[in-house]
Amino acid sequence: MAGNPASHLLDNLQLPRRDLGELPASAKRFPDGVRYRVEIPSTEGPRCLAAVLEEADRLDVPVRRISQGSGVFLLTDDELDEMAEQADTAGVEISLFARPCAGWGTSATARSAAGGGFAATAHGQDQVAAVLDDILRAADHGIRSVLISDLGVLASFGKLRAAGDLPSDMQAKISVMLPITNAATARVLEDLGANTLNVATDLSLAQIAAIRAAVDIPLDVYVEAPDNLGGFVRHHELPQLIEVAAPVYVKFGLRNAPDVYPAGTHLEATTVALTRERVRRARLGLDLLARWGGEEPTSKPRATGLAVPVRSAGQ
8 A cells, every 4th residue: 555655754854654553662761771660640749749658668669750730839848848858768759840821820712612732831921931930949949850831941941951040950841731742743842851751641552652763761651541631541551551662651640530730738638549549550550560471670769860859959
């Protein structure tokens, strides 16, 4: 069957011509040689982080990264310091969202039927400045990883880090809210300074394989996605996902859970309970991996490449 006559042009760009349906095994690895690490998302503050670490120890889940979605600006100085201390003690990375965004401000477009793609952007230069303030504040409290969901903010982050205005070890974790649906987009984000890429939750293994072929940095992939991101429960694909996407952070979200962003103490009982169940979901995924012959080592705490907080900064 004849192929797309324009696909050969992608060769000139050193991009895959197509989605890789043959699912090639990735030869790329984390710096310590492993193929996967476990991430628990939506860890909204120090009580939730404590719950992750407690459940991870109880269920023997090797959590190496946690991420948060409500934003640095919704955590007090004491909460930031407490999270940094907990994560440093455990040797795990914490990545905090750099907010605000259009969907939380006055953007009418973000609330329109066709405006969902605008919601996570920085709406105007005032919001760009506010997001950069979140990043600087995180750095001042020793945090070394932030989630970014705006293209211009990412470009600014890369330049500021290169210029020494941000710590050289500060990492940009691209949020799932900045759509990464193809290899060409992934390459652009890597070139702008991204350190890890959270790809769209609905990509096939073949589409993920094409993205992996185009970039070297780790991919972040939801094994289970929250309802507002599709509600996909893809535990059965975990062995193949690790095979084609390595190095990959496998993320265990939670279907049938409320959207708690922005979280706070008024929702703490709920967010802690949801956090504990995410760790349990990770245990279920790892058990499946072992049953299907895919049990293999993962990173130790403080492994190279983990953006573990630096407690001495600002404390």
